[in-house]
Amino acid sequence: DAGITQSPRHKVTETGTPVTLRCHQTENHRYMYWYRQDPGHGLRLIHYSYGVKDTDKGEVSDGYSVSRSKTEDFLLTLESATSSQTSVYFCAISEPEGADGYTFGSGTRLTVV
């Protein structure tokens, strides 16, 4: 029943390489978000989008960029991966007046070695 999918689910990459994570939705929701989850920090917002080509930074945006060229896709790019970016990344979608809040993807586990 997933209206939101993330790819890849797992990735191991080397320090200094660029990495792109993809979030795809079939719900036509306006808002999309990227969070990272780390022990002791909960989930922290990296970037979010409130429409096609409309994005803004979250609290931990350094080292990350995003793009949203279509309603259904929200890409997160690590420009030059570092070990501190080893984390689980979650994408989420929401509809502004949605009663159920936010729907999260299954997560992407990224390891930077």
Next chain:
Amino acid sequence: AQKVTQAQTEISVVEKEDVTLDCVYETRDTTYYLFWYKQPPSGELVFLIRRNSFDEQNEISGRYSWNFQKSTSSFNFTITASQVVDSAVYFCALSEVLYGGATNKLIFGTGTLLAVQP
């Protein structure tokens, strides 16, 4: 700035015990939403409840209940007669409300790991 504090890092209970997970929030907004999410060992985030800042009625859903008190900026979550399947990390979160009722980004607490022993 908005902030959510979950002071309990880990809680361990024995099955059938009641357990309360605490959540304290900070916001300057007069209109906001509060959420609880469950993250079982499989890793997905499961929505449990959303509460509007104007609605201070307590809510009960089966074994789950939520106590929202604006006077103390708290939104606590109680599980009655806990079960092993309740073992998970539970997150409290806060969202500002934009013009027209639209919600915006979620601010999460650090989570509480609940372990229910058989």
